[in-house]
Amino acid sequence: MAVRIVTDSTADLPPELVEKWGITVVPLYVNFHGRNASVALESLRDGPDIGADAFYQRLAAPSTLPTTSQPTVNDFLQQYRALCQDDDRVISVHISSKLSGTVSSALQARGQMEDPKKVEVVDSGLASMALGLAVLAGARAAAAGLDSEDVVQAVREACTQTQVFFMVDTLEYLQKGGRIGKAQALLGSLLSIRPILTVRDGEVHPLERVRTRAKALQRLASLVEERSPVSELCLMHGTTPEDITRLTERLAGVVPAEDLIVSRIGPVIGAHCGPGLLGVAVRHSA
Amino acid sequence: MVSGEAKVERFDALRLLRGLEAATLCLERYRDHINALNIFPVPDGDTGTNMLLTMRAVVETPAGAPTDSLSALAALAARQAVLGSRGNSGVILSQFLTGFARGLDGCEDCDSTVLAAALSQGATAAYAGVSQPLEGTMLTVMRDLSGAAAARASNPDADVIAVLRSAVQAAHESLRKTPSLLPVLRDAGVVDSGGQGVVVFMEGLLCALLVQDPHALEVELCLPNDGLAMSAATVSQRFLDSTAQEEYGFCTQFLVEADGLDLSALRTQVSQMGSSAVVVGDASLAKVHLHTFEPQTVLQFAATLGVTSQVRIDDIDQQHQDFRALHQQRQDIPALGVVAVTWGEGFAALFQGLGCHSVVPCGRTMNPSTQQLLDAVRGTGAPRSVILPNNPNVVLTARQAVSLSGQGVHFIPTTTIPQGVAALLAYSPDAAPEEALRAMERAIQDVTTVEVTTAVRDTRLSGVDLSRGQVIGLVDGKLAGANGGPFDVLMDTIRKAPLEPGGVITIYWGGDTQEAEAQDAGEQLRTAFSEQQVDVVYGGQPFYHYLASIE
Numbered sequence: 001m002a003v004r005i006v007t008d009s010t011a012d013l014p015p016e017l018v019e020k021w022g023i024t025v026v027p028l029y030v031n032f033h034g035r036n037a038s039v040a041l042e043s044l045r046d047g048p049d050i051g052a053d054a055f056y057q058r059l060a061a062p063s064t065l066p067t068t069s070q071p072t073v074n075d076f077l078q079q080y081r082a083l084c085q086d087d088d089r090v091i092s093v094h095i096s097s098k099l100s101g102t103v104s105s106a107l108q109a110r111g112q113m114e115d116p117k118k119v120e121v122v123d124s125g126l127a128s129m130a131l132g133l134a135v136l137a138g139a140r141a142a143a144a145g146l147d148s149e150d151v152v153q154a155v156r157e158a159c160t161q162t163q164v165f166f167m168v169d170t171l172e173y174l175q176k177g178g179r180i181g182k183a184q185a186l187l188g189s190l191l192s193i194r195p196i197l198t199v200r201d202g203e204v205h206p207l208e209r210v211r212t213r214a215k216a217l218q219r220l221a222s223l224v225e226e227r228s229p230v231s232e233l234c235l236m237h238g239t240t241p242e243d244i245t246r247l248t249e250r251l252a253g254v255v256p257a258e259d260l261i262v263s264r265i266g267p268v269i270g271a272h273c274g275p276g277l278l279g280v281a282v283r284h285s286a
Numbered sequence: 287m288v289s290g291e292a293k294v295e296r297f298d299a300l301r302l303l304r305g306l307e308a309a310t311l312c313l314e315r316y317r318d319h320i321n322a323l324n325i326f327p328v329p330d331g332d333t334g335t336n337m338l339l340t341m342r343a344v345v346e347t348p349a350g351a352p353t354d355s356l357s358a359l360a361a362l363a364a365r366q367a368v369l370g371s372r373g374n375s376g377v378i379l380s381q382f383l384t385g386f387a388r389g390l391d392g393c394e395d396c397d398s399t400v401l402a403a404a405l406s407q408g409a410t411a412a413y414a415g416v417s418q419p420l421e422g423t424m425l426t427v428m429r430d431l432s433g434a435a436a437a438r439a440s441n442p443d444a445d446v447i448a449v450l451r452s453a454v455q456a457a458h459e460s461l462r463k464t465p466s467l468l469p470v471l472r473d474a475g476v477v478d479s480g481g482q483g484v485v486v487f488m489e490g491l492l493c494a495l496l497v498q499d500p501h502a503l504e505v506e507l508c509l510p511n512d513g514l515a516m517s518a519a520t521v522s523q524r525f526l527d528s529t530a531q532e533e534y535g536f537c538t539q540f541l542v543e544a545d546g547l548d549l550s551a552l553r554t555q556v557s558q559m560g561s562s563a564v565v566v567g568d569a570s571l572a573k574v575h576l577h578t579f580e581p582q583t584v585l586q587f588a589a590t591l592g593v594t595s596q597v598r599i600d601d602i603d604q605q606h607q608d609f610r611a612l613h614q615q616r617q618d619i620p621a622l623g624v625v626a627v628t629w630g631e632g633f634a635a636l637f638q639g640l641g642c643h644s645v646v647p648c649g650r651t652m653n654p655s656t657q658q659l660l661d662a663v664r665g666t667g668a669p670r671s672v673i674l675p676n677n678p679n680v681v682l683t684a685r686q687a688v689s690l691s692g693q694g695v696h697f698i699p700t701t702t703i704p705q706g707v708a709a710l711l712a713y714s715p716d717a718a719p720e721e722a723l724r725a726m727e728r729a730i731q732d733v734t735t736v737e738v739t740t741a742v743r744d745t746r747l748s749g750v751d752l753s754r755g756q757v758i759g760l761v762d763g764k765l766a767g768a769n770g771g772p773f774d775v776l777m778d779t780i781r782k783a784p785l786e787p788g789g790v791i792t793i794y795w796g797g798d799t800q801e802a803e804a805q806d807a808g809e810q811l812r813t814a815f816s817e818q819q820v821d822v823v824y825g826g827q828p829f830y831h832y833l834a835s836i837e
Contacts, residue, residue, distance in 0.1 A: 182716075189639045190632075190823050191792065193711065200716075208725075209640075209711045211837055212819050214788035 003142040003151045004083040006092040008071060008102050009046040011132040012236065012263045021139035024079055028102065029069045030267045032058065043069070046268045055267035056239050056275050065176055066271045070101040076109030080119050089148040090119045093135050093155050096202035097123045099179055120152050122159075125202040129234040129263045129281035130164035136232075161286060165207065165223045166236070166279030167196050167216040173274035179204055196220065217243055217278065221250045224282050230254050232283040234261035239275045247280070293445040294495060298395035299359040301446075301495060303351055306363055308500035309490030310341040315500075316486045319507055322743075323479035333479040336373030336653055336679075337487070340380055343370020343655065356395050360387035360404075368686060369660075373653040375424060375480040377682040378412050379487070380656075382428055385411025398449040402439035405432035405453060416682070422468030424480030430460035431488060450492045457485045461508055473746040477508040536599050538581040542572050544592025552591070559584050622719040623666025626674040626706055627654055627684075630797055630826030633703055640710045643668065653679050659687040663695055670719045672726065673697040676706035698726050702735040703825070704792070704835030734783055736761055736834035738776045757831070772831035773803055780811065783836050787817045794825030794833040804832070 007013070009027040018025055027045040044050040046068075050058075059066065076092070083090050092110075097103040103123045110119040124131045137158035141151045174180040174197075181204035183197055189209075194216040196208040207223075210216050224233060233255045235247050244262055251260075265277050294301075313320075313334065320334030344366045352358040364387040367380035388411065389404025390396060396404070409428040413419050434456030438444045444452075464478040465471040471478055489505045538560070542552075552572055560578030578584055581599045588594045625644045626637045634645045644662040646654045663671045675684040675697065684697040700706040712729035714722055737760045741752045748765035752758060759767035759779030767778035780791065791811055795804035801824070808822035825833055 190636050191640070191707070191711075192819070192821050205716060206714075207716065208714050211711070211790040211792075212788055 002088045005139045007135045010095040013132045026071045028268045031067045068268045073108045093122045098202035130162045134158040162283040164281045169276030177272040227284045229285045231285040234281040236263045236279040238265040238277045296395045297446045299353045299356045304494040305491035308494035309487045311500040312490035313338040333375040336376040337483040340371045340376035360390045369657040373679045374682045381415035382408040382412040399439045402435035422464040427460045427481040427484045431457040454488045536581045540597040542588045623668030623671040625662040632824035632826030670694040674706040704735045705730040708733040734836040738832040739830045776832045790819045792821040792835045797826045
């Protein structure tokens, strides 16, 4: 009896880690709406149908903003059934239920299982690689042979120890996608500012405001340093690999170089935050 | 003692009341002269106006003053002055009165010795209220006059009149010496304006004691050496433009012209029709400012007195509703409320947009009172608050509000609006108050402020002679450019300011500046400094063609 780890595509886990730990990633959908009725709605699976490069190219084109939708109950059910053969257990860890209906789909799928007890659904209250780090904690615990309760415990502990900080070039995407949360208060600024945001209590919270991207990068780095000692660190970007180079230099030594994770923000998070997102997910040692 | 003059052995509540009233009248008469002594070449901290408004808060005590106890009246006057104090000079005056009242504590009336001691306590309190007391200012005049009073009172023959007369004489002498104590005054060729205000105030006190008509009092003035006197008409207009807009109804302002106007009767009548009544002027022309639900009633009434003109009616309700709507979006009461003093509607919107909980408008010449700041603090609904004065003339008022409200109210000594913007940007609603305050304090150190304005009088600044009407550019208060029009001076001044790579230049254009010119300046700066982020934003501020921040 093994414990299998399932997550969703908003974790933005690098493919090599997904493969290394045998994680199952259920994709959300990105929907491109045609500008007129004669152009059909395109609903693409995040990952299998559209990758980051293709997505950001389309995002740059002047058209309506893409929307996103959660995986279907059936998407989850198929995976759960496939994974639960041989009496294996599933721990399904997902994006905050305040940001997406993904947890709801997963719970409904669990309810349709012949033996729902074989599946445990965890609402991480996080997103992107903060979720990703919690998923990796579960995967390591599962690989170490822990039973399902202990794996869930490891995941929950990681959730409480992990924070995500990110900056966006504009709040427009978060606002239009309805995910702006408490950062609503930052709207209406007449100055161009770079908000630094976090996910707290499952929602997007404003943290700070700086005037330039360069200062935002420095601030993200100092937010990591303030959380010392750091056990895990991930740097995230959408379209700016040069910022990752700068952040890597700035944060050299915080974690061993071989443990530093760099993640590319995928289409679903990209659709809600815009192309300029730069972020850090950091787990501090207990 | 002048021969034939009756001695006054006791100083009592009634004499103090008449004295304060006469001092207020004198400040009203000499306000323009005091204002004209401002050394900084823009009229943004009108000392005479501030002292007058502070004293008006004292003499317009609504409940009626106790005239049976000197100690009770002095305490009430001090309290009213503190609450109504405006600008640095008003705050210092209010602290003088506070110390004075302390010196009279428990006195039903007093003799000349106690009076002199009370004046000394006033001077001491005034010094104590300023973090870095500067000699050659109104503080020096207060100390010198109280010293002379004490010396005179040591003579057993000296009555109350003799003591006050010595004080007034010493105040005049001390005032004449202020330019030798403060180089910036000597450069500008003026005596200290606040010191002049103290002289006028003391002359008023003495005048009442001598039972003379304060309207007829001629105070010997130290005029600026270039002889410039501000025209009363310009001051009147500026007075009219100043409004405090935190109430309901309509902000109603107009002029009324007639022969033989009775200003105090007019003030009483107008006050009954609304709130925030300000009536100033003379027997031929009065300016009226009032918040009322029925502006037409006031105007009809005024029309029965004379010819009305320059009528301006603004809907405070609408402004109030807009303000409330903005605030209702924020459902959570912040742990740390932010109160900011700003100039211009552009800046008011900017500060609100950046999450400031309460914006206190700073009129063209009227600095907010301590009471206004306290009201704004209360308006945030937050358990703790921080005040951003954003103006050197409001820093003391903010400090006074902090000391009056006890725990939980803080201020960050921002002296320019760009510093205030930087502090506000560093404010984080989620952070613990101490942490937020530290971040805000840190942030103001990284801002360089550029100001482009027009000198309103011939003066000397940073060793350079400036003529009236000349456009000047300042970097953190130091003269950096003075050639050409506002656009040229702005560009020139920013080029001279320290720029760091990856920085931000923000240009705020003023109420009298064209947007197209401001945008053009932004474009040129973007081309010249490609590594800088350049923002161009409407500030709407008076006096300054441009304000800019460099971060």
